[in-house]
Amino acid sequence: MIRKHLIDRRPLRRDLLKMAGGCAALTNTSLLSTLFSLSATNAAVAANDLSGYKALVCVFLYGGNDSFNMLSPLTSGEREDYLAARGGVYAPGNGALGLPEDGLHTITDTTNGRTFAIHPAMGDLKTLYDAGDLSFLCNVGSLVEPTTMNDYQSKSNLPLGLFSHADLQRHWMTSVPQTRSQVTGWAGRMADMISDNVNTNPNISMSIALNSVNMLQTGGSVVPYIVTSSGASEVNWYGQTWTQARIYSELTDDVLARSYSNLVEKTFAGANRNALDAAIEFNAATDAVTLNTTFRTNGNALASQLEMVAKTIGARTQIGQSRQIFFVSLGGWDNHDELIDNQQVNLGRVAEALKDFYDATVELGVQNDVVTFTASDFARTLNSNGRGSDHAWGGNQILMGGGIRGNRLHGQYPMSLAPGNALDLGRGRLLPTTSVDELACELAMWYGVSNDSSMEAILPNIRNFPTAGGGAYPIGFLA
Incomplete structure (x- = not known):
């Protein structure tokens, strides 16, 4: 039997409003996001083609992936230079970081015949690469403009806070590396521009993030909708049929339906509803989406995230979205020590998750409409610190999708990684030869944004890069 004082509406209403003090009690959309939208104006749409369905999936590897072990050279001479830079072939306790040749997965760049090795834990990626559904973008990093060794030495127009986790993560996401004051990301600004034309759902953002807010997807009016690997967080008890839950649901509906004269209270209640x-x-x-693809989620949080991404893509029509942007992430890459062991585990997780996700897009029939790409703070020093590697700059990233020009490497993989090579800033920190802007520009063009003033609004530095003008893709990794 329920006691009367437990259902006194007046104190419960007050308590419910107090509970809502941090939006988490009633919603997973922040009040700050709502207040952003109050002052936002709709951006003018300028796009080439927004027909059909397309999705971008960013896989962010927090901490800085040592990506010259993820993808290492095998061509005669290049392999020896790699080992010289890495201090020789790794053996327990010797401090070297070079991978032994046994177990490496050999691939060939069909544009020039150079041979490379995919990390032993990433056999699934070789399968995708050989099938033409995966490639690598080489020596990419945040740049304000094309930068030479002389520019670096004279500190001419460099990204702020080079080799810093916080700064380089921010720069990857904003593509405005000359400042720390930028609060929107390039994908968020792109969503601002096109959301009204591709998203018919006023409550669910076209930008969907797994487990965390991120700057990449944050725009002036469009912000990420945060879900977990199990789905969106619902309010406990709400909508259930047992007695106290029905009372709670009734009170919740009552509070959120009330008329408020105060703008903040009104906005807050509306956002929560x-x-x-x-x-x-x-x-x-x-x-309602059933997948036959089996994701290897046991101990693999990234696979769990990408399984939810696949289900969300499968539900795109029901949700009401013809363009989607997803953000998933995996930490554990800041390997100043125990690099070899940690990479064996983490790179294996990435490979399994990406292969399962690609298979799911094939099952859903959207493999040509989804582009998945990795990003990370920076690469790491080729030089060993005795146990691992330290913060660097330019590195290699993965590109995946049915529309990718596979069986080849894109960008410029250095011809030599030997200590003191033409791009070596010291300790094997490599000067990037491809910019994040060029990567983002190609993705945005494929997504439907015109390469004109619209692109400049998304990527303010894009005209600093000569290859990023006109109608052709600036890098050419998309068919």
């Missing part, structure tokens, strides 16, 4: 309904709608849509 929308978010509560959105969570229920999102979960109903994704729960």
Whole structure:
């Protein structure tokens, strides 16, 4: 039997409003996001073609992936230079970081015949590469403009805070590396521009992030909708049928339906109402998607995240979105020590998750409409510190999708990694030869954004890079 004082509406209403003090009690959409949208104006749409469906999936590897072990050279002479830079072939306790040749997965760059090795833990990527569905973008990093060794030495127009985790993560996401004051990301600014034309759902953003807010997807009016690997977070008890839950649901509906004269209170209540309904709608849509693809999620958080991405793509029509941007992430890459062992585990997780996700896009029939790309703070020093590697700059990233020009490497993999090579800033920190801007520009063009003033609004530095002008893709990794 329920005691009367437990259902006194007046104190419960007050308590419910107090509970809502940090939006988490009733919603997973922040009040700050709502207040952003109050002052935002719709950006003018300038796009080549927004027909059909397309999705971008960013896999961010937090901490700085040592990507010259993920993809290492095998061509005669180049292999020896790599080993010289890495201090020789790794053996327990010897401090070297070079991978032994046994177990490496050999691939060939069909544009020039150079041979490379994919890390032993990433056999799944070789399968995708050989099938033409995966490639690598080489020696890419955040740049304000094309930068020479002389520019670096004279400190001419360099990204702020080079070799810093916080700064280089920010620069990857904003593509404005000359400042720390930028609060929107290039994908968020792109979503601002096109969201009204591709998203018919007012409550669920076209930008969907797994488990965390990120700057990449944050725009002036469009911000990420945060979900977990299990779906959107719903309010406990709400919508259930047992007695106290029905009372709680009734009180929640009552509070959120009230008329408020104060703008902040009104906005807050409206945002919570929308978010509560959105969570229920999102979960109903994704729960209805059945995948035959088996994701290897045991101990692999990235695979769990990408499984939810696949389900969300499968529910795109029910959600009401013809363009989606996803952000997933995996930490554990800041390997100043125990690099070899840590990479064996983490790179294996990445390879399994990417292969399973690609298979799911094939099952869904959207493999040509989804581009997945990795990003990371920076690469790491080729030189060993005795146990691992330290913060560097230019590195290699993965590109995956049915529309990728596979069986080849894109950008410029250095012809030599030997100590003191033409790009070596010291300790094997490599000067990038391809910019994040060029990568983002090609992705945006494929997504439907015109390479004109619209692109400049998304990527303010894009005209600093001569190859990024006109109608052709600046790098050419997309067919």
